[in-house]
Amino acid sequence: MTSHTDAIDARDIANLHHVRDLFGHADPVPSDLAERIKFAITVHALHAEVAELMDSALLTTRGADAKVEPTPTDSVTFTAASVSLMVSSGPADSDDTDDADDRVRVDGWVTTPGAQIEAVTTEGSSRVISDANGRFVLDDLPHGPVHFVVTDPGNEDMRPVITPTIQI
């Protein structure tokens, strides 16, 4: 006979694993919930303005139906009150890497020259400053979800602008 005062043993742990499988299967965590929470935290922490995705809603990972895989496309535009941002993605430069297919290069253009563009990916974030024409390149990004945060180091009054998450 076993008692409730015994130490938890391997059978209890196995039973709990079955319980976990049961609820994990019948009522799974929405696949994009963690990403949406991170996005909400970032917007909140930055007091940021959220840019709108202007084309290809297929790109967004924030749709109501998480089952639909976002379709990668070549180019996408975001617009906020203070700034617009266009980005296009393609394979990374393959000068000296064998696995160039695994990395992504993002070419972009922003309406503010000298703005800082931060790409937040699953690996962390990469920052770049746009040139005098507003152009910028972010090379060597991982495939997967990414969102951008645009700030203007030359203008303290500008609220940061954050884009919805897209797949690259």
Added chain:
Amino acid sequence: MTPTPTAPDGLGTRAGKAFAAYRAGERERLSELVDLVTPVLWNAARSQGGAPATCEDAIQTAFLQLVDRADSINEPAAVLGWLVVVVKREVWRLARGARREFGVEEVPEAPAQQLDPEAQSILSERQRVLWTHVSTLSPRCQELLRVIAFADRPDYAAIAESLGMPVGSIGPTRGRCLQKLRTTLGTDPGWAV
């Protein structure tokens, strides 16, 4: 069995480390915290009987409160329990809506766990058997077992406490809920393999 120095950290410990690092200025560690604890929080929220959208909002709100109050949280190591408490309270607050019949601190007990018919239809035969047995447990036991199942053994006691269970409900001893599950499964010839 008590955790030994060589045992891997439980979920709660890893969450506490990520949160402490975030407070110390490693901003990106917050993502790690979100990834670690979201499954536990989802099950804590859903076990209160809240609709999926309500549960998502409650979890999001809990994290935003955590960020706002990060520096005033006394025990960063106990962040998982803190989040469970806030999520549970938020689900009830949101479900109550505009009605103000309860005080904010007053959190009713979780209802018996429900699975909608669509979810039940996708269960395997063995999961169906398990579900039948889980359903015979008290609502409190169902809630407790559902939530701790998504954590690690060193976390059971702290999670039970943050769900409002009496100290000693579970961990390091089995406790009555796990014992009941073990007994009811043990008496079912259809479960034994």
